[in-house]
Amino acid sequence: MIEQIRGGVTAAAGFLCGSTSAGIKNPQAPREDLALVYSELPAVAAGTFTTNLVKAAPVRVSMEHIASGEARAVVLNSGNANACTGPDGLKDARRMAVSAGLVLGVAGEEVLVCSTGRIGVRMPIARIEESIPRIKLSNTASLKCAKAIMTSDTFPKEIAVRVETPKGVFHVGGIAKGAGMIDPNMATMLCVITTDAKVSQADLKKVLGGAVEDSFNRITIDGDMSTNDTVIALANGASKVRPPLALLREAFDAVAQTLARMIVKDGEGVTKFVEIALTGAASKEDARKAAEAIANSTLVKCAWAGGDPNWGRIMDAMGYSGAKLVEEKVSIDYEDLPLVRGGLVTDTPWKKVQAVAARKEFRIGVDLGLGRFSHTVWTTDLTEEYVRLNLGE
Amino acid sequence: MIEQIRGGVTAAAGFLCGSTSAGIKNPQAPREDLALVYSELPAVAAGTFTTNLVKAAPVRVSMEHIASGEARAVVLNSGNANACTGPDGLKDARRMAVSAGLVLGVAGEEVLVCSTGRIGVRMPIARIEESIPRIKLSNTASLKCAKAIMTSDTFPKEIAVRVETPKGVFHVGGIAKGAGMIDPNMATMLCVITTDAKVSQADLKKVLGGAVEDSFNRITIDGDMSTNDTVIALANGASKVRPPLALLREAFDAVAQTLARMIVKDGEGVTKFVEIALTGAASKEDARKAAEAIANSTLVKCAWAGGDPNWGRIMDAMGYSGAKLVEEKVSIDYEDLPLVRGGLVTDTPWKKVQAVAARKEFRIGVDLGLGRFSHTVWTTDLTEEYVRLNLGE
Incomplete structure (x- = not known):
């Protein structure tokens, strides 16, 4: 115990x-x-x-x-x-x-x-x-x-x-x-x-x-x-x-x-804790690359700071991550809400997804639909406060 | 002509x-x-x-x-x-x-x-x-x-x-x-x-x-x-x-x-145009990797926004870029001012280097001292305005 x-x-x-x-x-x-x-x-x-x-x-x-x-x-x-x-x-x-x-x-x-x-x-x-x-x-x-x-x-x-x-x-x-x-x-x-x-x-x-x-x-x-x-x-x-x-x-x-x-x-100027659970990758390395590309995308992080569940920026980041990706097979969930299926946005009411992205802590599930490999990353949003704190000494 | x-x-x-x-x-x-x-x-x-x-x-x-x-x-x-x-x-x-x-x-x-x-x-x-x-x-x-x-x-x-x-x-x-x-x-x-x-x-x-x-x-x-x-x-x-x-x-x-x-x-919220001229790399790919790691480092870009010639963040970014690097061989110049030689900070007056980093447009020369390959990148700072503009729709 x-x-x-x-x-x-x-x-x-x-x-x-x-x-x-x-x-x-x-x-x-x-x-x-x-x-x-x-x-x-x-x-x-x-x-x-x-x-x-x-x-x-x-x-x-x-x-x-x-x-x-x-x-x-x-x-x-x-x-x-x-x-x-x-x-x-x-x-x-x-x-x-x-x-x-x-x-x-x-x-x-x-x-x-x-x-x-x-x-x-x-x-x-x-x-x-x-x-x-x-x-x-x-x-x-x-x-x-x-x-x-x-x-x-x-x-x-x-x-x-x-x-x-x-x-x-x-x-x-x-x-x-x-x-x-x-x-x-x-x-x-x-x-x-x-x-x-x-x-x-x-x-x-x-x-x-x-x-x-x-x-x-x-x-x-x-x-x-x-x-x-x-x-x-x-x-x-x-x-x-x-x-x-x-x-x-x-x-x-x-x-x-x-x-x-x-x-x-406790990240500088951080207002959100985001878990990215990437599944369905063709290799372990692909799972890591795709998850980290999302977590490190300046634009994705800015969107979270604004409470915007911007799935386009997530698709984009995975697209240049180096991971194998077939657009038509991607699924994205915000908590338990299906936001993207087969690479296309679902009819989940946008306000519901926004409500999740407005939380201080949430989980995004991304499935590449290509294999059995997964990787989870914990990250944050990118805020004006972060920039302010890092302008210099 | x-x-x-x-x-x-x-x-x-x-x-x-x-x-x-x-x-x-x-x-x-x-x-x-x-x-x-x-x-x-x-x-x-x-x-x-x-x-x-x-x-x-x-x-x-x-x-x-x-x-x-x-x-x-x-x-x-x-x-x-x-x-x-x-x-x-x-x-x-x-x-x-x-x-x-x-x-x-x-x-x-x-x-x-x-x-x-x-x-x-x-x-x-x-x-x-x-x-x-x-x-x-x-x-x-x-x-x-x-x-x-x-x-x-x-x-x-x-x-x-x-x-x-x-x-x-x-x-x-x-x-x-x-x-x-x-x-x-x-x-x-x-x-x-x-x-x-x-x-x-x-x-x-x-x-x-x-x-x-x-x-x-x-x-x-x-x-x-x-x-x-x-x-x-x-x-x-x-x-x-x-x-x-x-x-x-x-x-x-x-x-x-x-x-x-x-x-x-014309980048969003941008206040600086920065040229990074990377020379002395062991390969063309290394030159690109090192220059792009500097240009894309959130922390380096925040420092520029603050007019801070933060060479430590530049060293750090090159260190994780994947490019071959020997700390003791690195030189960094802000315009014509030598700021780092042999991996160590020079005695160039800090105020002079700060004056360069305060300009709207400046050039940073980085020499890895390892070979004959070079790469130049044009980039910007990262500002609070950028974050604000990208918070969402």
């Missing part, structure tokens, strides 16, 4: 966390901007990272450190992405890991690094080094850490679940910060998931990869892929329960999907 | 055109919405059409009719795209061609059809059939025709050139309507180019293909590709001049590039 509980990243036994203010973006306007998540026991580690060729220094350093398959801690900051900062940026990311390691009594290589905020600006590494020792670790500070990694997020994102098994109880929890390149000068999505389940590194990798694929890889706000995206999982085995992989995956899915939905709902 | 002259689509000898009001979108609020371009002599014809898999009926019919390599006329309308209209839409498009043919005394198969406007709505074909005979053809009506095909364009788009050769004078002229899916319910770009040069169909195809590749295929406003995009060229040989292909191409380039720039400048 999977049950939602409080505690976020410290819900699992043997995990502590804490945060402090390091004045990273602006020492004159300090806020909590530095967080540390720590496993008291050695933990196996797995991570997924941005596939952008322009990778921020913390991403490069975390990829190096996680190669061992083990880690004891993650140090995270907001206010500076440490991206496009060259060799100096790499040194700074390593120094963050080493500083955290010194305080925790572990090697720098056992610490992973996540950064979010401005790009192209050197990290104030001295302030970070001074601040890390001030962080007080506890098993009640998860929400504080979730807040410390926020940039223009409007609410902190954390979740945890408790899972009962015949062999005992284990926990999975996580914190995340928002996507949508939220910070004016570039942002990112970051996520740390912890569990006290016993699991091999290979299995953790498998479970995390699958959970990310079905959550964070299905959300899109503006189609811009960050230089810093990182999802890290640490499993310390403190519960002594080795759950069946399917159950662990289910718990990871619950945590990752909840955090992913929170990220979409 | 290539010299700009008046006359648009009738600047070339032997071409007539005319327009009328057919009340296509709304018979209660009539405006000129139907245009006819006619060659008095048999003309060779070439066309390029949207690659969207969802093709409007007029596109399908024009593709069929142009297969012969010859055409005598083009009938164009605004107010209805005749897209996603199924077998009825196809019948309507054929009826438009036949009606125009009857009036002109040519076969329906010799007439090409272009439509722009709302998608998914049946064409008021009876009103069109009644209206075509009312069109008065003349060699002074080009601007009137350019106006009749406007949707939310704010100005008509026409251009013509006169070319002197040792063997005599020939002309190339054209009209176009705007891109950016301008109409709330979907729009398109349409263009008709006429010339009195003598040229074989194969050569016309080559010349038009090249000119489109270097003009209309280099512009992007929102990355959404229409169901109706059409560029048609008719060459009737009335000048009796068979120019060297390079010269004909130069004249076509002048016409197509002028019209393409007009289209970008």
Whole structure:
């Protein structure tokens, strides 16, 4: 049985966390901007990272450190992405890991690094080094850490679940910060998931990869892929329960999907949460292409902002998506209302469909009528407020 | 010598055109919405059409009719795209061609059809059939025709050139309507180019293909590709001049590039015209991918709207473009100001770069430092006004 509980990243036994203010973006306007998540026991580690060729220094350093398959801690900051900062940026990311390691009594290589905020600006590494020792670790500070990694997020994102098994109880929890390149000068999505389940590194990798694929890889706000995206999982085995992989995956899915939905709902200037359930594609890749083309079409998103169920723009976006498509076989539903059948508009009263598109949250079902493959994407509308928030610094 | 002259689509000898009001979108609020371009002599014809898999009926019919390599006329309308209209839409498009043919005394198969406007709505074909005979053809009506095909364009788009050769004078002229899916319910770009040069169909195809590749295929406003995009060229040989292909191409380039720039400048809610000159790519395809990723990034475009020369967003967009990229080799210039060298920001005063990004028109040079391939794109910013205009009907 999977049950939602409080505690976020410290819900699992043997995990502590804490945060402090390091004045990273602006020492004159300090806020909590530095967080540390720590496993008291050695933990196996797995991570997924941005596939952008322009990778921020913390991403490069975390990829190096996680190669061992083990880690004891993650140090995270907001206010500076440490991206496009060259060799100096790499040194700074390593120094963050080493500083955290010194305080925790572990090697720098056992610490992973996540950064979010401005790009192209050197990290104030001295302030970070001074601040890390001030962080007080506890098993009640998860929400504080979730807040410390926020940039223009409007609410902190954390979740945890408790899972009962015949062999005992284990926990999975996580914190995340928002996507949508939220910070004016570039942002990112970051996520740390912890569990006290016993699991091999290979299995953790498998479970995390699958959970990310079905959550964070299905959300899109503006189609811009960050230089810093990182999802890290640490499993310390403190519960002594080795759950069946399917159950662990289910718990990871619950945590990752909840955090992913929170990220979409907190997209900049967003007023709608839209699920696009694409079915009937000739291949898995086609299903993804068609669903993402709809989700990323500027015009489709503008129409949703206006409460307009513009099926023509949806047809158009799929037509240039690269997916195999036969116009005459396409069906489109807004919730349970059939809007398009055989590529042609139905006689469903327009006002009824408009009423669905006026909701804050709705589901669009699109069937290509060509095969058995499907893909679901969670996305948002595109608003004037989004443009306003992203005009610059 | 290539010299700009008046006359648009009738600047070339032997071409007539005319327009009328057919009340296509709304018979209660009539405006000129139907245009006819006619060659008095048999003309060779070439066309390029949207690659969207969802093709409007007029596109399908024009593709069929142009297969012969010859055409005598083009009938164009605004107010209805005749897209996603199924077998009825196809019948309507054929009826438009036949009606125009009857009036002109040519076969329906010799007439090409272009439509722009709302998608998914049946064409008021009876009103069109009644209206075509009312069109008065003349060699002074080009601007009137350019106006009749406007949707939310704010100005008509026409251009013509006169070319002197040792063997005599020939002309190339054209009209176009705007891109950016301008109409709330979907729009398109349409263009008709006429010339009195003598040229074989194969050569016309080559010349038009090249000119489109270097003009209309280099512009992007929102990355959404229409169901109706059409560029048609008719060459009737009335000048009796068979120019060297390079010269004909130069004249076509002048016409197509002028019209393409007009289209970008008239994008919905647009405040900036931005040229992205991408060089140093490892392949032609990479150059295109990187340039288009910059041009279509929602965040890059929002930054321009705010006058922010946000190089981080440019690096980021190239990083996920699919083009080969080595961060440490990238250079970015705003006009002649070096902003990024070796992937790192230079010490060019930020205020100077901001002053460039504040202009209504500027050029960004990006060099990947990996090879000899280049690609140039013309694009715009993304504004609150764009979102407002596209919220719905």
